[in-house]
Amino acid sequence: MKPVNDLDYVEMYAEALKNDNRLFAQQKELIDSQMQASSSLFRNMFGEDFATEARMYLRKRGVLKPLGAE
Amino acid sequence: MSKGYETDGDAIVINRNLTMLDRFVKTFVDILQKHTDYLIVSGFVSIATGRTRGTEDVDVLVMALEKDTFSCLFTDLEKHGFWCYQGNTAGEVYPYVEHLQNVRFAKTGEMFPNVELIPITKDRKAKFFEFTHPQKMRVQDFTFKIPPIEFEILYKELVLGGKKDIEDARHLRVFFSDMLSDEKFKEYEPIIMSERV
Numbered sequence: 541m542k543p544v545n546d547l548d549y550v551e552m553y554a555e556a557l558k559n560d561n562r563l564f565a566q567q568k569e570l571i572d573s574q575m576q577a578s579s580s581l582f583r584n585m586f587g588e589d590f591a592t593e594a595r596m597y598l599r600k601r602g603v604l605k606p607l608g609a610e
Numbered sequence: 611m612s613k614g615y616e617t618d619g620d621a622i623v624i625n626r627n628l629t630m631l632d633r634f635v636k637t638f639v640d641i642l643q644k645h646t647d648y649l650i651v652s653g654f655v656s657i658a659t660g661r662t663r664g665t666e667d668v669d670v671l672v673m674a675l676e677k678d679t680f681s682c683l684f685t686d687l688e689k690h691g692f693w694c695y696q697g698n699t700a701g702e703v704y705p706y707v708e709h710l711q712n713v714r715f716a717k718t719g720e721m722f723p724n725v726e727l728i729p730i731t732k733d734r735k736a737k738f739f740e741f742t743h744p745q746k747m748r749v750q751d752f753t754f755k756i757p758p759i760e761f762e763i764l765y766k767e768l769v770l771g772g773k774k775d776i777e778d779a780r781h782l783r784v785f786f787s788d789m790l791s792d793e794k795f796k797e798y799e800p801i802i803m804s805e806r807v
C-alpha cells in the first residue's frame with residue numbers, strides 16, 4: 541500500500557508495530573523527549589510560586605474553568 | 611523481535627518498555643486505586659498501544675466521590691508530590707467534583723502531563739458501561755484498566771470524531787485486528803449512541 545494521507549500512515553505504522561515491537565523504541569524516544577522539553581519550558585516560564593503562575597496561564601488558555609462553567 | 615502485543619489470561623500485554631508518561635500515570639494510579647476504582651480512557655489508551663503522538667492530559671474516569679474519600683485522595687496525592695490545577699486544598703477543590711466537573715493533577719513544579727479526573731454517575735450510560743466493563747492492560751510491571759478495545763474504537767469514531775480521534779481509532783483497529791470481535795462492536799454501538807443524544 542502506498543500511503544496517501546495521514547490515516548494511511550497511521551495504518552501502515554500500526555500494521556508494522558503489530559508484528560515488530562522494536563518500533564516501540566522510536567515511540568518511547570519521542571514521548572520521553574516531549575516530556576523533558578515540556579518540563580524544562582514550564583520550569584523556566586514560571587517562578588517560585590509555580591502553582592499561582594501556572595493557574596493564571598491556564599485560565600488564559602481556557603484550560604482552567606471556573607466552578608459551574610462546564 | 612516480538613509481536614507488539616500478546617494476551618495473558620484476561621490481560622493484554624504490550625511488549626515494550628515503560629516511557630516517562632507511563633511512569634507518571636503509574637505513580638498516579640498506584641495512589642488513586644487505594645481510594646477508589648478508576649478507568650483510563652481516550653488518548654492514553656492509544657498511546658499506550660503505540661500511537662506516536664504527544665498528549666497533555668490523561669483522562670481517568672472515577673465514580674463521583676464522597677467528600678471524605680476525595681479529601682483522603684487529595685492528601686495522599688499531595689504527599690506524593692502532586693498539585694491540583696483547581697486549588698491548594700481538598701475543601702477548595704471538592705465543589706468541582708460535587709458538580710461533576712473535571713479536576714486535574716500534575717507533578718509539583720510541572721504543568722504537563724496531567725491527569726484529568728472525570729467524575730461520573732450511573733446517569734452517564736456509556737461511561738458507566740465502560741467503567742463497569744474494564745479491560746486489563748499491562749506494560750512491564752504496570753497493570754491498568756481501560757475500556758474494552760471495541761468500545762474505545764467506537765467511542766472515538768461515533769462520539770468524539772475529531773481528526774486525532776479518528777486516527778487513534780484506526781490505529782486501534784489495525785493494531786488489534788487479530789482480536790477484535792464483530793459481536794462486541796454490535797453490542798456496544800447502541801450504548802455509545804445513547805451518549806450522543
